[in-house]
Amino acid sequence: MRDKILYILALVGLVLVSWTLYKVWFVLPKQANVAAYQILYFHVPAAFTAFTGFFTALVMSGLYLKTGSLKYDALAAGVTEVAVVFASINLVTGMIWARYAWGIWWTWDARLTTMLTCWLIYAGYLILRRAIDEPTQRAKLSAFLSILGCVDVAFVYKSIEWFRTQHPSPVLSVRSGGGMGPGMEAPIYWNWLGLACIATVLIIIRMRQEEVAREIDSLRRAAHAY
Amino acid sequence: MDPREFQFVFAGFCAAWIIIVIYVLTLTSRNRRLRQELDRVRKMVEKR
Numbered sequence: 001m002r003d004k005i006l007y008i009l010a011l012v013g014l015v016l017v018s019w020t021l022y023k024v025w026f027v028l029p030k031q032a033n034v035a036a037y038q039i040l041y042f043h044v045p046a047a048f049t050a051f052t053g054f055f056t057a058l059v060m061s062g063l064y065l066k067t068g069s070l071k072y073d074a075l076a077a078g079v080t081e082v083a084v085v086f087a088s089i090n091l092v093t094g095m096i097w098a099r100y101a102w103g104i105w106w107t108w109d110a111r112l113t114t115m116l117t118c119w120l121i122y123a124g125y126l127i128l129r130r131a132i133d134e135p136t137q138r139a140k141l142s143a144f145l146s147i148l149g150c151v152d153v154a155f156v157y158k159s160i161e162w163f164r165t166q167h168p169s170p171v172l173s174v175r176s177g178g179g180m181g182p183g184m185e186a187p188i189y190w191n192w193l194g195l196a197c198i199a200t201v202l203i204i205i206r207m208r209q210e211e212v213a214r215e216i217d218s219l220r221r222a223a224h225a226y
Numbered sequence: 227m228d229p230r231e232f233q234f235v236f237a238g239f240c241a242a243w244i245i246i247v248i249y250v251l252t253l254t255s256r257n258r259r260l261r262q263e264l265d266r267v268r269k270m271v272e273k274r
Binding site for chain 1 (some may be wrong): 230231234235237238239241242245246249250252253256257260261263267268271272274
């Protein structure tokens, strides 16, 4: 049953992403005012997926600190790992777009710098987890780092409003941008849904691995107890 | 779309998929490693 759900989610994700690709390439009119705007249809949904993951990890970390249950810590770790993958997609696609639109791969403006800081914090989170063997200590430190990371996520989100940046100002209507033509915005949300389905599948697979790792740990303890 | 713009858009889409594929391959190899380790530990417990 669990496998069936996994396959259905993966299929829904792939169909939605393929449908968006089709819309972007063959249906939507050309946005004359934005260069290589098609990259936006991966760049923005990848950021949304990453931020949803980081926020979920924050909630799970909070639940761990409240209850002390390692199950929440494992969930936070799994979600964070997958969210870092989508944050990487956001950074890389952004750099490719910048090279075309601005002629440079990178600039130290507020949005790009806060996003890179965010990526580094969560990459540090994953490295920290590998460095500490004691589960409770690892879970506590990871939870604090996850909370710190989420503060930076807020900065990333608001940076294009708070600072004058080279990064374009908000274009989505939900952020009072309105910079996209009619019908141009919906595929971004559909692609977000598609990527979220794929991310959920990856998180479920990651959680299964955590279960196996816990089983190995308990068997090892049992072996040493003899 | 001019050819140079197409190249960049194509590179952007490819980069996104390559990152996902690399992560899926990492997950697959970790899965295999964990299964092997689980079998090894199970055998060790059975022997004792």
